[in-house]
Amino acid sequence: MDKHNGVILGIDTSNYTTSAALCTMDGEVIANIKKLLPVEKGSRGLRQSEALFHHTVQLPDVMEEIRSALAGKKLTAVGYSQTPRDEEGSYMPCFLAGQSAATAIACAGGIPLYGFSHQSGHVMAALYSAGRQDWIREPFAAFHVSGGTTEILYVRPDKEKIFSIEKIGGTLDLNAGQVIDRAGVMMGLSFPAGPAMEQAAEEYYEEMIPCRPSVKGLHCNLSGLENKTQQMFEKEKNIGRCAAFVLGSVQKTLQVLTEHLLLEYPGLPIVYAGGVMSCGYIRKALSPYGSFAAPAYSSDNAAGTALLALQNML
Numbered sequence: 266m267d268k269h270n271g272v273i274l275g276i277d278t279s280n281y282t283t284s285a286a287l288c289t290m291d292g293e294v295i296a297n298i299k300k301l302l303p304v305e306k307g308s309r310g311l312r313q314s315e316a317l318f319h320h321t322v323q324l325p326d327v328m329e330e331i332r333s334a335l336a337g338k339k340l341t342a343v344g345y346s347q348t349p350r351d352e353e354g355s356y357m358p359c360f361l362a363g364q365s366a367a368t369a370i371a372c373a374g375g376i377p378l379y380g381f382s383h384q385s386g387h388v389m390a391a392l393y394s395a396g397r398q399d400w401i402r403e404p405f406a407a408f409h410v411s412g413g414t415t416e417i418l419y420v421r422p423d424k425e426k427i428f429s430i431e432k433i434g435g436t437l438d439l440n441a442g443q444v445i446d447r448a449g450v451m452m453g454l455s456f457p458a459g460p461a462m463e464q465a466a467e468e469y470y471e472e473m474i475p476c477r478p479s480v481k482g483l484h485c486n487l488s489g490l491e492n493k494t495q496q497m498f499e500k501e502k503n504i505g506r507c508a509a510f511v512l513g514s515v516q517k518t519l520q521v522l523t524e525h526l527l528l529e530y531p532g533l534p535i536v537y538a539g540g541v542m543s544c545g546y547i548r549k550a551l552s553p554y555g556s557f558a559a560p561a562y563s564s565d566n567a568a569g570t571a572l573l574a575l576q577n578m579l
Contacts, residue, residue: 271341273578274331274370275571278346278363279383280316280413281457282565283323285331288575290341294393294568296334297561298327304456309447310412313358320362328366343371344574346567347380349413351430355382379574384409385428386569388420391538393572394562400534401427401576406526408519408555411539411565412442412457417483417526427576434483434522441515441541444487448494448511452504462508463546469505476510478518483525490514516547523554540564 272295275286281304287296302319304311311319345367348355360383371378388407392398407418407430417434439447442459449458474497479486490511498507523535535555542548543560551557562568 270337270339272335272338273342273344273571273574274340274367275386275567275569275574276343276345276363276367277383277386277565277567277570278320278324278359278361279565280311280313280357280359283320283327283362284565284567285327286567286571287331287334287338288568288571290575292393292398292572292575294571296331297566297568298330298334299561299564299566300327301457306455307450308456309450310456316359317362320359324362324366340370340374340376342377342379342574342578343367344379344381344570344577346383346386346570348382350384351382351426351428377574377578379577381426381570381573382430383565384414384418384430385426385573386567387411387538387565388418388428388430388536388569389572390562390566390569391536391556391558393568394558395536395556397534397536397556400536403534405534405536406530406555408523408535408537408542409539410441410519410537410541412440412446412541414539415440415442415485415487415541417522419530427573434526435485437484437486438488439491441487441519442539444491444494445511445515445541447491448498448507451495452498452507454504457540459540459544462512463544465505465508466512466546469509471506473513474506474510476514476517478514478521480518480521480525483522483529485518485522487515487518512544512546515541516550519547520550520554523551527554538563
C-alpha cells in the first residue's frame with residue numbers, strides 16, 4: 266500500500282446534508298465537501314422520502330468535487346454512514362443513498378468497504394478537529410447535540426467499531442436543534458435556523474430573560490422552551506430577544522448537564538459534537554469543560570467516516 270499516495274473516501278447522507286470527504290493514510294483530511302438538502306421556506310424539515318430523493322440528486326455533484334481532489338491519488342478504502350446510531354434497529358432511509366454509492370465505488374475498485382453509525386462519525390470528526398484523536402484509546406464522554414439528537418454518550422475503545430457508545434443521558438422530549446429550528450421558523454427565519462438565530466442573538470444587547478433549565482441528573486426537557494419562546498414572540502415580536510433566550514437556555518441546559526456528568530464521572534474527558542455545537546453563542550460558556558470541533562466538523566460531515574475507515578486499516 267502506497268502510504269504517501271493513498272486516500273480513503275468517506276460518505277455521509279444525513280437527513281439534511283450530502284457529504285463526502287477524503288483523508289490521507291497519515292490521517293489528514295484533505296477534502297470535506299458538504300451540500301445542504303433544499304428545504305422549502307416555512308417548512309420545519311424534510312420527510313425521509315424527500316431526503317433520500319435529494320441525496321440521489323446531489324451525490325453526483327458532491328462526488329464530482331471529490332474526483333477533483335482525488336487527482337494523482339489512489340483510493341484505498343471507502344467508509345460510509347449506514348445507521349443513525351450503534352443500536353439494534355437504528356435505521357433511516359436517507360443513509361441508503363450513501364450506502365449505495367459507497368458500495369458501488371468499493372466494488373468497482375476492489376477496495377475495502379466499512380460501514381459506521383452517523384453518530385460515530387460525528388464523534389470521530391470532533392476528535393480529529395479538536396486534536397484529541399488519542400482519546401480513542403481511553404474512555405471519554407461525548408455530547409452529540411443536533412436537530413435529530415441530544416444525547417450524552419459514554420464512549421469506550423472497540424476493536425471492530427473503533428468506538429463502543431453507550432447513551433447515559435440526554436433529552437426526554439425535543440432535541441436542542443429542533444427547538445432552535447422550530448423557534449426560528451416560527452419567527453420567519455429559514456430552515457435550518459441556527460446561523461440566523463445566532464446572528465440575531467449576538468446583535469441583542471438589551472436585558473436578558475433569566476434561563477431556568479429543566480434538568481434532572483443527566484436528562485433534560487426542552488419542550489417547555491419552545492412553548493415559552495412562542496409566547497414571548499407573540500407578545501413582543503422581538504427576534505433578537507427570543508433568539509438570545511433560546512440559545513442561552515440551550516447553553517445553560519448543556520452546562521448544567523455537563524456539571525452533573527462531571528459529578529458522576531469525575532475527571533472524564535468531554536468532547537462536544539453535532540451541529541448545535543458549531544454555535545459560538547453556545548460554545549462560549551462550555552469551553553472550560555471540554556473540547557470542541559471546528560464548526561465545519563461539528564455539523565454533519567463525512568470526514569469522521571473516512572477517519573474511522575482509516576482506523577480499521579491500521
